[in-house]
Amino acid sequence: MTDSAKPTLMVVDGHSLAYRAFFALPVENFTTKDNQHTNAIYGFLSMLVNLIKAEQPTHMAIAFDTSRHSFRTDQYPEYKATRSESPQEFRGQIPLLQDCLAAMSIPVLTKEGVEADDILATLSTQGAEQGYDVLVVSGDRDTIQLVTDDVTLLYPSVQGVSQLKRYDPTTVRERYGVAPEQYPDIAALVGETSDNLPGVPKVGEKTAVKWLTQFGSLDDLLERSGEIKGVVGGNLRDHIDDVRRNRRLNRLLRDVELPVAPDDLAVAPIDAQAVRDIFARLEFRTLLPRVFEAVGAGEVADDPAAAAVVLPEPSQVTAAEFLEWVDAQAADVSLRIPLQGGVPTRLGAATETDLREIDWSDEVADALRPWLESDRPKIIHDAKPQVKALRRQGIRLAGLAYDTSLAGWLLRPSFPDKTLGDLVERYLGEKLPEADPSQLVPETEGATPAQEAWFALRVATALREDIPESVAAVLTDIELPTLLTLADMEVAGVAVSHEVLSTFSGELATRADGLAQDAFGIVGREFNLGSPKQLQEVLFEDLQLPKTRKTKTGYSTDAAVLADLQESHPHPFLGLLLQHREATKLRQIIESLDTAIGDDHRVHTTYVQTGSQTGRLSSTDPNLQNIPVRTEESRRIRSAFQVGEGYESLLTADYSQIEMRIMAHLSGDEGLIEAFNSGEDLHRFVGARVFGVDPSDVTAAMRTKVKAMSYGLVYGLSAFGLSKQLRIEQSEAKQLMIEYFARFGAVRDYLRASVITAKEVGYTETIFGRRRPFPDLASPNRVLRENAERAALNAPIQGSAADIMKIALLHIHEDLRSEALSSRALLQIHDELVVEVAPGEWDATERIVRARMGDAADLRVPLDVQVGRGRDWNEAAH
DNA sequence: TCTGCAATTGG
DNA sequence: CGCCAATTGCAGAC
Structure with missing residues (x-):
């Protein structure tokens, strides 16, 4: 050394x-x-x-x-x-x-x-x-x-x-066989492709070293190059000038x-301070202490960021002591209620400097209720499960001032930061102590509830600095109240009839079996219809059908290509296969629903508030946002979703064409705005303009075309895609687009401009200020870039629709409570709400739902709401 | 047992 | 060569 x-x-x-x-x-x-x-x-x-x-x-x-x-x-x-x-x-x-x-x-x-x-x-x-x-x-x-x-x-x-x-x-010398000062001689002979310096053909390191050892120096070698025999000797003599040039250029x-x-x-x-500032801008957290450590602690010994993190110890207190402490706090208090089986076990709380902990009990719950239900500001990481647990104990948490899980998602919707540990690492550059669950007696102690609260508090402080104002407003005005609403909806659940489901499931099982047997009869052997691999053998080898669109693992057998195949090469097997798929798919959905029915005869989904890139909710365990609806038969599943005991009916309310309305608003297209204000059917109105006929003369075919075009716009559909979907020539699709934009040009202008702006600022923004970053808009990779362009075109529209629905939902929730009604929202399916209406409350509920959905946003076009009523979801949809 | 993929469902 | 999701069974990797 x-x-x-x-x-x-x-x-x-x-x-x-x-x-x-x-x-x-x-x-x-x-x-x-x-x-x-x-x-x-x-x-x-x-x-x-x-x-x-x-x-x-x-x-x-x-x-x-x-x-x-x-x-x-x-x-x-x-x-x-x-x-x-x-x-x-x-x-x-x-x-x-x-x-x-x-x-x-x-x-x-x-x-x-x-x-x-x-x-x-x-x-x-x-x-x-x-x-x-x-x-x-x-x-x-x-x-x-x-x-x-x-x-x-x-x-x-x-x-x-x-x-x-x-x-x-x-x-x-060990590696190259020559002294360091001779290395450039070797490089000159061999050449350097990365510098575009060609060397002597057929001469590699070994030959070069041999020559240099033999002749002593490059100059001697070049002078006596005539002595070298064979092809390489000739090559050397032919490239002497190149070698001299290489040597001249590689001399430093x-x-x-x-x-x-x-x-x-x-x-x-x-x-x-300068290092801290620029690292903050570059979002380097873990690097900061490493830099301070490497340059010696002398100059920065008193620096808080460089100091080792010492976990403050919580003090165990009684409920009375806790209340006294919490009352004395002027700033936000962070809270963490660990759960076991959905029931609180303890409660930890923290400020910047103080940590308090209590074991949970009914007495503690009663004592703390006034504070928990008060507006005193509380910071929680991933509050929903904790809010739900409290609610089941009859406590309605209020004063939710910050949720670090939601804030982290709003700032970076594409990042998979889910746990508090993820956020601690990203925003504090520290490690959240976690017990290893695989060890019976973990080596490392996990953080206590109060310590977790303390970390959440500090993450919240870091996030508050990073979050732009408009995004902070989305958090406060939309996401936090939505969280409380969703907690209520999840706890409520929706009544689902096991009888209706199991009857249907039995019918489908019998039918699927029959279809499978018929299919095997045609093919001449039994195989697994659900295996794409075996299916490909049957289709393309046994039945000799033409190969279809390629996938990563073989050839596609999805419904669209099967339908194409049926048209070009009709075969009874194809029809049976499609019917079999449909029957088994419906059965799957029914089975998963059925097993999700709880002791209360209701299904309690979980809404994932941080699950999407655009601001939408998603629903899991089970997913109640993809219950079939498109075919008459599949709607039987919806008839299993019924009004629960103590309630009178289900109310469904959905926005009609909300995305097109948002597009009309954002683009300011006069034609489209007029379409929505005219009261005429949208696609009929647009069809009349595009095809230059009277609205009453718009044929079904015309309407289908402009409808596909209108919806395609929102997704960045191409002429190719449009032609495929409508099964028309690409030239006709192109012509349709030209005619469409001739009448509704502002729409195209808006879409173009919005992508350009996104490229400039690096993100898109909804009407309410929700942002979504798009780094790939600057990608040199065309596929990546064009994918990002379509997503960026769609994000403000889909995102604004999500914002509007959330606002409507939380207002409805608030109104129902403030008017002391028992009716309650149960489901949200992107543009539709399902509300359970208590006896005698129909009129009030309908009034609130219509008003709140209608005035959730102030657009240049009205927000149209369709309301239905019934004993079950299917009935209510009409 | 876990993971990627294709297929299907919904908006 | 259409945006956003969740779930399922299969098949191959571990």
Whole structure:
């Protein structure tokens, strides 16, 4: 290692190492909320910190290339010409990396006309002369020539950026068979494809080393090239000029004029605040303590961020003590109620400095109820399960001021940060202590409830700083009240009749069996109809049907291609297969529903509030948002969803064409706005305009076409897709689009403009300010980029619809309660609500639902609401 | 036992 | 070559 008596000068090729980091680290993990890529910066700094820790340099500098242009390109324009330009995603990171280095007080050196390696060569030469141990860190093999007894090269190995291989004269000789100063001779003979420097054909490292050993030097070799026999000898003589050129170009300049000398590069104290600021902007959390640690704690010993995190210990208190404590708190209190089987076991609470804990009991519940039900602000991570548990105990939690799970999702809807631990890692750069559930007696103690609350509080503080104002408003005004509403809906559940389901299930089982037997009869053997693999054998080998659209694993057998196949090559097996699929699918759904019916004869779904990219809810366990509806038969399942005991009827209310209305509003298209204000059927109105006929003369075919076009618009449908869906020629689809946009041009203008804006700012925004980032809009990959464009086009529309429905739902919930009605919302299916209406409350409930859905947003077109009433969901839908 | 895939359901 | 979801069974990997 290095001689401790001598100072150590470390010089680094910033460009080449950052570039390696750029490809080594997945960009999806290193993108800030405003879509700045940071993988190269992070990878480079991480490596640098490790280096500083390991090598303890006393002097340091990082060199960067200024551009692709240098004295080498002047001499040989083809130099590095085959190298594709580094992507914008990489180049954009370099200035930020240099800002980081500036904050860390590490000199950054560049010089027009020379490459970073020339700066390294100059500094290492000067350093060695002036008595330094020199460390050269570079990913360019040409720097091997710099190695001496005083100069060591650290070169990234194939294993990755973090693994650096150490080259001194001995290891260079072991690896390349020549002394370091002779390495450029070898490189000149062999050539360097990455620099676009062709060498002598058929000459590799081995031949080059053999020659150099034999002739002593490159000059002697070239002079006496006539002595070399065979094809390679001829090749050498033919390429002598290339070799001389290569050698000229790969010699690093050791006398570049620099504004600094090694003595000027002494390691200086870092600017701790500047580092914190820029790391905050780049959203580096774990790196911060590592940097402070590596540069020595001396300058930053009193820095809170660098100090080791010591978990505060909670004190166990009585209910009375707890209330006294909580009453004295001016700021938000964070809360955590651990559950077992949906029942509270304890309660932990925390402020920035104080932690309190109580074992849960009925007495504690009663004592704490006034505070829990008060407006005193409470911060909770993933509040819904805890709110539900309290509600089952008769406590209605109020004052929910922040939910870190919701806030994390709103800030980054695409990130899978689900647990408190994920957020602690991302926003605090710390580790939430967790007990290993696989160990009976865990080695590490998990955080206590109050400690978890304490972490949630600090995560909330970090999130509050990061979240833009409009997104914070969505959290407060929409998501938090929605959470409380959903908790009520989930606890309520919906009554489902086991009898109706099991009768239907039995019928379907019999039918599926019969269909399967018929199908086997046709094929001549039995097989698993549900196995795509076996099915492909039967279709394309036994029955010799033409191959269909390819999938990753074979050929598609989905309903659409089967229908196409049936048309081109009618075969009785195909019809049976489709019917069998339908019957088994319905049965599956029925079975999963049936097993979900609880002791109260009701099904309690779970709404996932953070489940979508756009702001929609999703429903799981079971999913009640995809109960079949499209066929008459499948609607029998809906008739199993019935009004529950103590209630009189079900009310369904759905928005008609809400997405098209939002599009009319956002685009301001006068034609579309008129369509919605005219009271005429939308597709009839649009059809009349597009085809230039009277509304009464719009045929069914015309209506189908414009309807497909209208809905397709919202998804970024192409002429190709439209033609496929309508089974018309692509040219006709294209013509339809032209005619459509001739009448409703503002729609197209809006869609185009919204994608362009998203590209500029990096995200889309709904009417209410919900954001969704789209890093892929800048991707050089066309498929990725175009997918992102369609999603970006759709996001404000789908997202605004989701916002509107949430607002309507939470208002309905509030109104029903404030008017002391027992009727209650049960289900939300994106644009539809199902409400259970108590005896005598129909009129009031219908009035509230209509009003609140109608006035949830103030658009340039009315929000039309269809209401139905019945004893079951199917009946109510009419 | 877990995971990816194709297929189906809904908006 | 249409956006957003959840669930299921199969088949291959571990």
